[in-house]
Structures are given as structure tokens and as C-alpha cells.
Amino acid sequence: MAELRRKIDKFLLDWKKSKNRKPLIIKGARQIGKTTSIRKFGEENYKSFIEINFVSMPEFTNIFQDGYTPDKIIKNMSLLNNDFKFIPGETLIFFDEMQQYPDTATSLKFFHQDGRYDVICSGSLMGINYKEIHSNSVGNKEDYTMRSLDFEEFLWAKGYREEQIEDLYVCMKELKPLTNIQYNVMLENFKDYLITGGMPEIVSTFIDNKNFSGILAMQQKLLIDYEEDITKYAGGLNKTKILNAYQKIKIFLGNENKKFQITKLTNGARNREYIGVVDWLKQAGIINISYSLDHLEMPLKANYNPDNYRIYFADTGLLIGSLDEESQRDLRNNQNFGTYKGALYENIIAEMLTKAGFDLYFYRDDKNKIAMDFILRDEKNIIPVEVKASDNATYSLTKLIDEKQFKNINYGIKLCNKNIGFNGKFYTFPYFLTFLLKRYLQEKN
Secondary structure (H helix, E strand, O other): OOOOOOHHHHHHHHHHHOOOOOOEEEEOOOOOOHHHHHHHHHHHHOOEEEEEEOOOOHHHHHHHOOOOOHHHHHHHHHHHOOOOOOOOOOEEEEEEOHHHOHHHHHHHHHHHHHOOOEEEEEOOHHHOOHHHHHHHHOOOOEEEEOOOOOHHHHHHHOOOOHHHHHHHHHHHHOOOOOOHHHHHHHHHHHHHHHHHOOOHHHHHHHHHHOOOOOHHHHHHHHHHHHHHHHHHHOOOOOHHHHHHHHHOHHHHHOOOOOOOOHHHOOOOOOHHHHOOHHHHHHHOOOEEEEEEEOOOOOOHHHOEEEEEEEEEEOOHHHHHHHOOHHHHHHHHHHOOOOOOOOHHHHHHHHHHHHHHOOOOEEEEEOOOOEEEOEEEEOOOOEEEEEEOOOOOOOHHHHHHHHOOOOOOOOOEEEEEOOOOEEOOOEEEEEHHHHHHHHHHHHHHO
16 A cells, blocks of 8 residues: 655654654544554654554553553553563654543653653544543643645655645746646646545555545445444534534535534524534544634634534545435546535635635625635735636625725635636636645735
């Protein structure tokens, strides 16, 4: 199976070089490659790498029974496995599947104070009460949120070099259209990425096979795995309500306005009965949430409506796997990516923006017939972003830019199947350049 280069690889190396490093908690959904990346890093960069998996090695949950200091923990670990070698300054201890024993977080304070051994914790966010973990280790840990492969990592997996990706950015920065070869090749890569998603095992299978054989079955199995995890880890929340919300995401995405409405999940459903359900799915890393803005003013976080939102799959491959057979056939045989009322494009852009580090917001003013898919900001500007499944008119984008009442809107961005351009009001970029948008906006000003 193809070995994948991940962005966390550099982060982990930088973390190890830091003199004041703290124990690390790698957060993220299941099956996104956390364990593989940490194991590879540990084996390549430490004389001793010790991996404890609390699911496959449940006896190790007892290592904390005498207390949380490193000496007591190490003593008990050595009793359970005498082959473990604890070399001060040269040992990485990896506690995996910590959702099985969240109290592991309590030990991080003592490992940090002791300083002899590096510690990384990870596990499925589905099973972790992260607020509890944070309170147990506040000030004594560092967090890193990992997601499935972004488009740049996907390009790395397909063998593209950094200088080839940099060429794309230079064109973007200089507003120079991509060559026909650049555009067509990257568009095909983007279509591949849209269909496969970014789950490592699925991407590796696609790279190895050089086709989509078996991909759909893997995506559908992943959907079922997530459902089983919801049933297993939902805790005090109503598991049926979480499953119901999770299974209906694709239905709301297929609607024209894509608004997720609790009251339409089932007959008689009420918002107060579903408190915490959507937050649980977001914390588990399964979904991305985009909130409606009541006012187009900065800061955006002060103007959003927490009760009006859209839900997207955190990995578009999950949306692909959830589609009905007819949509699947149309998508794979005809490459009709405009199917499902533009939901595929909107979901993949939401995913790419989230992976680039943006918070998600949208804006809708029915009275003035304005609908904007995403609202971003740079240091000085509010930036409306329109996602077009086809090259239609951009009434809403033009109106937001022209209206004097929106004083922080000086330009917009249109993402579609068109080459790089600027018409004096908004920038046009092909979908596949979305992963470079954060850098572009930071360096533009």
C-alpha cells in the first residue's frame, strides 16, 4: 500500500526540536491516519518507541492505579512488558485509543514536569469528552487537529513535487491564467479527489489500483463504521438522535438552501430535544458546520446565528458513499459533478476551506435575493465567496460588492470551473486552487 506523506510529519519534527515541548494530543476523526503517522515518527526519531493501545491492550489501563507520576506509571508498564526500554531524552511513549481511558490526560501534567520522556496521546474523538480531558491537563499539553488528506497531500500521493504546486500558486498570486496542461491535469486530479475523498486507506487503494475499483465499498463501510461508533460512544446523549441527524445530512444538502433543520428530522422533533447532538458530531470530526451571518460586519464570530447553520461531511468521500445508486452511476460514468444540486461542489469547498484553516460562514438575505455560499475575511476585508457548479451569472456576488452599505466588502471570489482572472470586482479561481486560498489572502495585502 502506498506510503503517504502527511503535513503532520513536519509538525511532529518541529515539535521534537522544540526545547519547551509539552505532551501532545493529536485530535481527529477515526481512520484519518493518526496512528500511522505517529508510529512512523516515533520509530524513525527515537531510540525507544513505546506504543500502548488501550483497545488491543486493555490491561494497560491499570498502569495508573498507583498514581500518575512517571516513575509509578513506568514501573507498572515494565511489569506488564519487561521488553520496554525507557531511555531519558530518547523515548517516545504513545498512548493510543485514549478514548478507552480518558484519565490518561491526568498524567500529562506529571510527564511535562518530569521532562525525561516525550508523550503523545491520540484516539477517536467520538469517544473523548474533550472538555474533561482539557480540564485535566490544561497548561501541560499541546493540541494538534488532524484531518483526512487535503488536496495538496493528495497531489503528493500522486507524485507531484512541491515546485509544481508552487507554480500553481505563482499563477494565482500574479493573476496569470494557468496553461492548458496545468489546468486540465489539475482539474482531473481534483475530480479524482472529489470522488475518493481524503481517507488514507481509500487514497492509497486508488493510487495503487490507478482506478476507482473497490472505492465505493470502502466509503460505504466507513459510513457504517461511524454509525457503529456513534452507537458505542455517544454516552449520555441519545444515540438514536445522533444517528438520525448523521443519516439525514445528505438529505438537507440536497435541498436548495441546504439549511439543516432539527424540526424536519422527524415528525414532532424539537430543537431542545437535540441539544448537543450537532456539537457531538462536530467534536467527533465527522462534520463541518457553516453558520449563517446576521450582519456582514467584523468580527464575523460576533455576528453569526448559532441556530441557523448548514452541515457538511468533513470528508466529501463520505457524501459520495452516501448517495443513491442512480447518483453514483451518473457521477462515475458521466462525471456529472453538478448532480445533487451542487452539493458536491459546496461540500468539497467547505472541506478545503476548513482544512486550510478557515471558519465557515454563509449569508442569505431572501428579501434582497442575496445568497452567498461562504463568507471569509482577511485582515481588513470581508470576502464573499460564491461556489458555482456551472458558469452562471453572479448577481449576489456583484450586489454585495456594489452595495455601499457593506463597507468592509471591497472584492469577492468566485470558485468555478474557469481559469484564473479578475474583472475589477471579483477574482475567479478554479475549484482546485481553494487549498491555496489562505496563503493567497495572507500574502495579498
